[in-house]
Amino acid sequence: MTADLYAESGEFIDVFSRDAWQAFRTPVVTALHRAVPDQGPILDIGAGTGLGTLLVAETLPGAEIVAVEPSPILRAVLLSRLLDNESRRPRVTVVAAGIQDWTPPARLGGVLAMNMLGHLAPEQRRTLWTALHERLTPSAPLIVNLQPPAEVTTIPPTTFASITIGGRTYQGGGEARPAGNNTVTWTMSYRTLGQDGNVEREIVVAYPWHVVSPTELLDELADAGFTATVGKLDVVVATPHS
Structure with missing residues (x-):
């Protein structure tokens, strides 16, 4: 699997x-x-x-x-x-x-x-x-x-969403880079911010995406x-x- x-x-x-x-x-x-x-x-x-x-x-x-x-x-x-x-x-x-x-x-x-x-x-x-x-x-x-991109290209780091739940704000974003063979690699970042705006957690994951x-x-x-x-x-x- x-x-x-x-x-x-x-x-x-x-x-x-x-x-x-x-x-x-x-x-x-x-x-x-x-x-x-x-x-x-x-x-x-x-x-x-x-x-x-x-x-x-x-x-x-x-x-x-x-x-x-x-x-x-x-x-x-x-x-x-x-x-x-x-x-x-x-x-x-x-x-x-x-x-x-x-x-x-x-x-x-x-x-x-x-x-x-x-x-x-x-x-x-x-x-x-x-x-x-x-x-x-x-x-x-x-x-x-x-879903973007429609061609192999670079997508600069972008924040896609920011949502507040209770006393925490969750932000999601990512960037894409060419990986050859009609594929890009998406690197996604997920951050949890406290009430003071500081990052408490950050998770970064990368995966291939076929364009x-x-x-x-x-x-x-x-x-x-x-x-x-x-x-x-x-x-x-x-x-x-x-």
Whole structure:
């Protein structure tokens, strides 16, 4: 099993993901309304702490959902969320695996794959698109988003978010540097500041990120048999064609 990229930073991921998911809500919900849950479960790839999983459950009441997440620390938050709602708990199945190490169900009513594309190398993406095309009900959506950078480049240190909870302020930021072979290395910093503004804790983690441009992604999806468009906030909606 691959190492958990979020073993050190996992406690901060949910904190810094909420605003992004609020922004994604409209385009994702719009796409989810095209799902066909009576033809198969909705697959959430790289479900993380479950913010997208909950959005699927809310948008498609009664739908069966399969949430795939390799990180134990992120899954712990996801599982805890599922226990909070009696109507949600029996219809969401959590799979402890990366999508490249697991075979999806034979039929799917829709797929959500947000904030995870850069974890897959190009050949893994192509294999995934082919597998999903074979399983997705006609007209059912594959929903995925593009994330910067769109090309191998340097991104200078930037603070992405700052959130105060009680007497502590949590800051998240990062920088990217070229790593060759259509890959950058993201170095992420997570700081906890006390009420005096001094840094009490700092966690720095680095991981590879496979860069994919909008054109490359649309070409990959077309080659796999999808019709796809890039919409608001670089949310891509693809549907299989015969």
